[in-house]
Amino acid sequence: MVESSSFRPMLNEDHLVIYLNYNNRSIVFNDEDQTVTVGAMVQLGEFNAFLDQYNLSWEVNFSAHSASIAGIVSTNAGGERSKAASQVAYFDLIGGDGKEYRLYSDLEQTHSMFPKLGTATQGLLGLITSITIHVKPRFKETLSAMVKIPYDQVNLFVDKLRDSPYLIACEMMDHKCIKEVLDRQDDGMTLLIKWGSVNTLNLESEFEGLVNSFPDYVESMMVSDSVSSEEALWKSRHDLSDTLRHVAKQKNMAYIGYDLGIPKDSLSRVINELNHYISSQGGHLFVFGHSMQSKTHYTLHCNYMMKKINPQLLPRFIKDELSDFDIHFSTEHGGCGEKSFNDILFVISQQELKDILVLTRQYDPNDLFRRNFKQLLEENIKS
Ligand SMILES: Cc1cc2nc3c(=O)[nH]c(=O)nc-3n(C[C@H](O)[C@H](O)[C@H](O)COP(=O)(O)OP(=O)(O)OC[C@H]3O[C@@H](n4cnc5c(N)ncnc54)[C@H](O)[C@@H]3O)c2cc1C
Incomplete structure (x- = not known):
């Protein structure tokens, strides 16, 4: 072995x-x-x-x-x-x-x-x-839907969706993503929703509840009626990362991504602030990702294109201007790579850094594993 x-x-x-x-x-x-x-x-x-x-x-x-x-x-x-x-x-x-x-x-x-x-x-x-x-x-039956929701209503809508035991996915794409991937001029957040069941899928009460609470949005909801139409709905989400990289290249711009955990009840305000700031710096922000990984946060890619990128721009803005919100960094891909470690330094406390060092020293007292990372930790702990 x-x-x-x-x-x-x-x-x-x-x-x-x-x-x-x-x-x-x-x-x-x-x-x-x-x-x-x-x-x-x-x-x-x-x-x-x-x-x-x-x-x-x-x-x-x-x-x-x-x-x-x-x-x-x-x-x-x-x-x-x-x-x-x-x-x-x-x-x-x-x-x-x-x-x-x-x-x-x-x-x-x-x-x-x-x-x-x-x-x-x-x-x-x-x-x-x-x-x-x-x-x-494995699920025997699934059904998917795509719907556009105003930013300040997303949280209410997602909470309603999450009441259903059949909900298995609810992905988000902001209006700028939709413009690039579907060439559609929308406002608000597009949600891609999937329900599934290991038996027969009956969503009557789910749809009744949504129609009663959000009649205007549900009216324009696109719902799959076959395996191929379900795949077609999800194509935009699957194509999105490559599309954005391609667009940045076409515009001759650099492109950088951050995986942020954004507190659910502050989604609209945080996206608004980030958009204003990145636009004021001559960039274009794109927000997309997952709504179901955490009870408290949406785990979202906040990626932007700009002529010249300073990797500290966004983390510093979050630290200086958005410190009232409990924003997480590196919600995906891990925070212990060199770039992501530099990002999390903006939000991590000295005590948390010390706790990591104590933990790693306990299990790896001779620094056999990822020694350079432990050096980074030590360098950033103020005595
Ligand atoms: C195209 C693409 C799409 C992705 N999409 C997502 C996504 O949607 N969501 C998401 O969260 N992530 C995503 N990722 C990131 C992906 O989850 C991680 O990159 C993945 O965990 C890497 O696996 P790996 O085998 O390449 O691990 P490596 O990159 O080799 O290692 C990752 C870490 O795990 C440690 N490790 C690996 N094996 C061991 C072991 N046996 N014992 C101890 N430590 C070990 C390494 O030290 C390192 O710190 C994506 C990556 C790619 C390339």
């Missing part, structure tokens, strides 16, 4: 590099507790293919089919419905101290800004060897 070798690199005589190729790709279904145990290197695509065979599904799914499950768990990655932490029963890890641990996720942590024990560990504590994940029966 494990190939390993060690060698001294030419550039630095002090450091020993250990090359480990840990190739555990086993996948086992545990019938009695409806979990699946996977080896660390199993890829998302392989895992999904296995689940298909058993008519099963899990709540974290996205386009990076070659991402390993260990990578997904380590970054607390998330799909339309949930973050990895909420779907992982536990994972096994060999700590930097050589001991074996079984770690349990913090079900409440819905961002990936910084590690906690068992959540978003970001390769800092040791080597994950296997992961046990909760799985569910």
Whole structure:
């Protein structure tokens, strides 16, 4: 299962590099507790293919089919419905101290800004060897809809949607995204909604409730009536990231992205502030992402195009002007890469930095894993 070798690199005589190729790709279904145990290197695509065979599904799914499950768990990655932490029963890890641990996720942590024990560990504590994940029966029927909602009504509308046990996805795209991906001049936020059931899907009371509470918006709602029309509705969402990159290139502009957690009840105000600020700097902001990963925050990509980009512009604005709102950074992709670490420095407290260092030192006392990151931590802790 494990190939390993060690060698001294030419550039630095002090450091020993250990090359480990840990190739555990086993996948086992545990019938009695409806979990699946996977080896660390199993890829998302392989895992999904296995689940298909058993008519099963899990709540974290996205386009990076070659991402390993260990990578997904380590970054607390998330799909339309949930973050990895909420779907992982536990994972096994060999700590930097050589001991074996079984770690349990913090079900409440819905961002990936910084590690906690068992959540978003970001390769800092040791080597994950296997992961046990909760799985569910696959949906037999699904139905999707697209609807445009004024920004200040989004929260009310999404809350109403979330009353339904059948709701499985509610993605958001702001009016600028819709202009680029569908060439439509809209105001407000477009929601892409999906409901599903393992039995027959009956949405009569859901639609009745929506019509009673939001008659004007529901009137213009587009609803799928076949598998192909459902796929067509979702195409805009799936094409969006590539489309925006392409548009930036065409406009000869640089493009940068931030994964923000925006408190639900402040969505409209925060988007408004961000839009004004980025426009005043000569840029174009695009907001899109997930509404269901967290109870308290929408996890949104806030990406902008500008002729020349200063990566500190947006984090600094958030720190200086939007500090009244509890905005999270790096809700996806993990906050422990170098760029995202610099971003979270704008919002993280000294105590939180110290807590991370204590945690990593406890499990990896000799700094075997991601030593450079621990140096970054130390450099940013004021004595
Ligand atoms: C096209 C694309 C789309 C994406 N879409 C989404 C999305 O919708 N939502 C989202 O949340 N993320 C998304 N991501 C990010 C993705 O979830 C992460 O990049 C993924 O977790 C990376 O997996 P990897 O195997 O490449 O891990 P790596 O990039 O190799 O590692 C990621 C982290 O995990 C650690 N790690 C990996 N394996 C182990 C192990 N065995 N033991 C201990 N630590 C380990 C590494 O040290 C590192 O810190 C996307 C990425 C791509 C490329």
